[in-house]
Amino acid sequence: MPRALSPAQVEDFRERLCAAAERLFAEHGPEAVTMRQLAAELGVSPMTPYRYFKDKDDILAAVRASGFERFARAMEAAFHGEADPVKRSEAVGRAYARFALEQSDAYRLMFDLSQPNEADYPELVAASARARDMLIGQAKGMVDAGQIEGDPVLIAHMLWAALHGGLVLQLAGKLGPTVDPSALRRGTFQAILKGLAKG
Amino acid sequence: MPRALSPAQVEDFRERLCAAAERLFAEHGPEAVTMRQLAAELGVSPMTPYRYFKDKDDILAAVRASGFERFARAMEAAFHGEADPVKRSEAVGRAYARFALEQSDAYRLMFDLSQPNEADYPELVAASARARDMLIGQAKGMVDAGQIEGDPVLIAHMLWAALHGGLVLQLAGKLGPTVDPSALRRGTFQAILKGLAKG
DNA sequence: CACCTATATTTTACAGCGTAAACTTATATC
């Protein structure tokens, strides 16, 4: 079918390849997955993906960006499902943790420290920023509601860092056998909010 | 010089190779560093390292273990430099953050999510546990001093997760331009301790 | 209809990878 691939066809191929890549990257790690495997998965020759992606790194960036998009969507859904600022913040926090644990492969890829080529991929930057803005808006809601006091941006990052840190230690298997990850998250959240309480 | 390599010679070669590997891994990422480069760095043939390490993964594990060892030493030094439990906890926290930032390449390698082969390398497990025990002991000190209340193990992990999370977000460049990383760490620490304060 | 042209796709090819196996070299023991 040469002569002009429609944008829809291009997008379709990109999505199918990303889906396969996410599954394989998650299962074996990005380094262990070869372009030949990826191509075989879609039933095309090894060089075909290069018409749709610059190179293997570009595929990884696309997979990570799609992860950030689903991540942002999950938190936005939780946000819109609750009206009360405190309940909202709890719901967003739960959505965050649920995403990280249920789609831990995606989460791992998204926050992998050894992949900081981020700046080269605008889509990735945008999707990542969307997730961060979500968290900041949510902290602002709690401050505006008079629940806590302080700079909403700083507070958002405090909660984010604590949540992310706990999840990352859990995923890395560094939590020690007696620590319940869920209790850790709840305890940290409560302690921080109590520490920031107004008055 | 065949016939029997003394343990000291073996250890010497291992250490020299680890030093070179840490530098190169940090600079280019472990995947981008080849065995041939590593060998050339020591002036030996590409296969010589295989007499001292099982394979490339084994070298990475050794580098990470040595990072954890220096990490534990840095915190232990901070611990012994202060007597008061609260000052101690602050000093250990500062030592933690200083290590993560000054030796960020090592820290990155140590906590890289995509390297969970940990269990296969007892040395690595031991060195990692030593760092964790340090943090737990320090939280216990604060609880015993009556400063805060709760399960010391849980509290240690709360502080650890918050600290690690903030550092990891900082190293991944996800903090946003208006957030001062140091203020973030201090704020989180204070909020958690205030939230856990006795009475 | 046939033909040409533009592009999607495949084929081929290459340098470089980790490392197994064969080979070389040099000493410690007899």
Place this chain on the structure above:
DNA sequence: GATATAAGTTTACGCTGTAAAATATAGGTG
């Protein structure tokens, strides 16, 4: 000094990502 043995090198193989060349297929034009 001969020999056994371990350290170190060379060679070789099946991979990898991907550049370049070759092929196949569609639409526009006569």
